[in-house]
Amino acid sequence: MDALQRYLQSSIGKKQIVAVTGLMLIGFILGHLAGNLLMFRGSEALNGYAHKLATMRPALLLVELALCVVFIVHLSFTLWLLLSNTDARPVPYESYEPTERSLSTRLMPYTGSLLAIFVLWHLFDFTFSDQTGALSVVVGKDSMGLYGVVFNAFQSSFHSGLYILAMCAIGFHLTHGFQSFLQTLGFNHPKYTPGIKVISTLLGVAVAALFSSIPIYVKFFASPI
């Protein structure tokens, strides 16, 4: 018990917890992205996928609960780490010149906060919304279900614009987050660092671009049914 307490209070312990929960969230994001790209294949594909997930409900609920816990642990340990770093040095450096801190690193607190707000908004947008009612596309008596809800949401340029802004935030957050995850796990060697930076940047750009392609495609090219 004492050892656990000491581990949780150490800076490296907190960093490792942030890193491992961050990796789990990246896993969810990549899976979620793969599911969402079914928007490109039309209503049957996306609704079929949503239906399949719905049939897995009782088991899926456990996964969702675990995801929620992981998200909360990731956020609270990040905050704890930030606060204990500030406590460790309450007086700021007289002349502090950050050495080569990249844009994605400096933006971490902002992209992280933006993402937390985005996820809450996003859940009310799609998960908790009425997926068969007036928010969806209804043709006669047939509802286009979740596909219709996403289709209608992205007809608004403002709505789509906010999503694209959040997807840029996720791109920046992943760029630094993945790099930081590898460093925390010990891949911190001048030989590997340039390669790690390139892979993390590619991951961030690919995730932001692929997610952003969905509102753009829906707004300009997709069919409502």
Ligand code: HEM
């Ligand atoms: C263009 C981008 C995105 C689209 C179109 C999208 C679409 C959706 C849809 C349709 C659902 C509801 C699924 C259902 O009820 O079966 C959903 C749920 C969810 N999305 Fe997204 N999403 C996007 C980006 C993101 C991002 C970047 C994150 C995380 C940072 C995220 C996190 C979630 C979570 C946590 C849920 C709830 C999962 C669940 O109910 O099991 N989404 N999303």
